[in-house]
Amino acid sequence: MLDTLLDLTDTQKEIRELARAFAREHVAPFAEQWDREAHFEPSLVGKLGEAGFLGMLIPEEYDGLGLDTSSYLLALEEIAAADASTAVLMSVHNSLPTQMILRWGTDAQKERWLRPMARGELLGAFALSEPDSGSDAASLRCQAVRDGDDWVLTGTKAWVSSGTHAGVIVAMARTDTADMRRGGRGISAFIITPDLPGFSIGKKERKMGLCASPTVSLVFDEMRVPADRLLGEINYGFVYAMQSLDHGRMGIASQAVGIARAAFEAARAYADQRQQFRRPIRDFQAIQFKLADMASRVTGARMMLHATARAKDRGDKVTIYSSMAKLLASETAMFVADEAVQIFGGYGYVKEYPVERYLRDAKVTEIYEGTSEIQRVVIARELYT
């Protein structure tokens, strides 16, 4: 929809078509049921892996597709338009744990973890947040203490997307408790697997949207983590997490664009067929203007996002742009989904049609991987440095 401005390459168009076909066959027909039953479909991970969607940014030498960021975001938009819950699984996996291992992992770590992650044999998750540490992520309290050949981790990570089914979790823990004021510099990143002694899955959240994506807390009870699971340098995990969020936020922006596009397309189709006052409601200028605003915002958010992706692939620093893209796209998703419900009238408010799900799913894009307030903090900070 309205994507001619994107100027896509043939490969990018092909990837988008593949993702669209995958979503049509394996995701869209089940999205309503998975949402209603809050069901995470485990077989989806293998299917996404087989199709290459879990290794899109992993180089071919590690069994990935080694694609550019725009291709990945285009595929993600297609999946999100079918089901936002499936999109968050794909976004977190591709943007955070795999990217962190790729960028800061040793050769042995890449060899051991990236291959199965690229093939969809191991699903990745990211554990930064804690019950008392969200926007102020550097205040996290989960502790890692060295004991012989192991690290011993104690604490609770909160809100871990895909946490019930993840085979690899990149988790942040404090390794230097001497001076909390040093902020990020006392935190390290660890590669965690659910088989480690002391690991357990805690509370599963009951959510307003994204119901088919399991969000859980993870409890580390004196969990022994072999020393070779430390990712990158000691005390630099927080820095790595923040740098990776540049990428993560593009993923969430793409998820938001996908939800918004789906809401727009549903509303446009409904406006064509719904008759009131003996004419389709699309004949009313009030409805046409809503659709015009919706289309403009979706197109604008998508353009911002893909311009950011291209800058990233050129090697530019994109912190300010990825925050802008996430801010614009998530607010677009909320605006467009809300207007879609309005265009559907009473039918928008019931579960017979998908637009109420779009509205519920859109909200979280303004919250996770940094709230809209935090995106504004980041943008303002970048403006003044």
Ligand SMILES: Cc1cc2nc3c(=O)[nH]c(=O)nc-3n(C[C@H](O)[C@H](O)[C@H](O)COP(=O)(O)OP(=O)(O)OC[C@H]3O[C@@H](n4cnc5c(N)ncnc54)[C@H](O)[C@@H]3O)c2cc1C
């Ligand atoms: C469905 C879901 C999935 C998630 N998945 C993951 C995951 O996989 N991994 C992970 O680590 N985390 C995950 N999160 C956590 C998410 O990133 C946090 O919820 C988010 O960062 C906000 O933190 P908080 O909820 O503690 O809110 P708080 O930080 O307590 O914020 C509360 C309010 O205060 C505002 N606020 C806080 N600080 C400031 C400030 N300095 N200036 C202005 N306003 C401020 C916030 O914007 C917000 O409106 C997930 C969350 C949800 C809901």
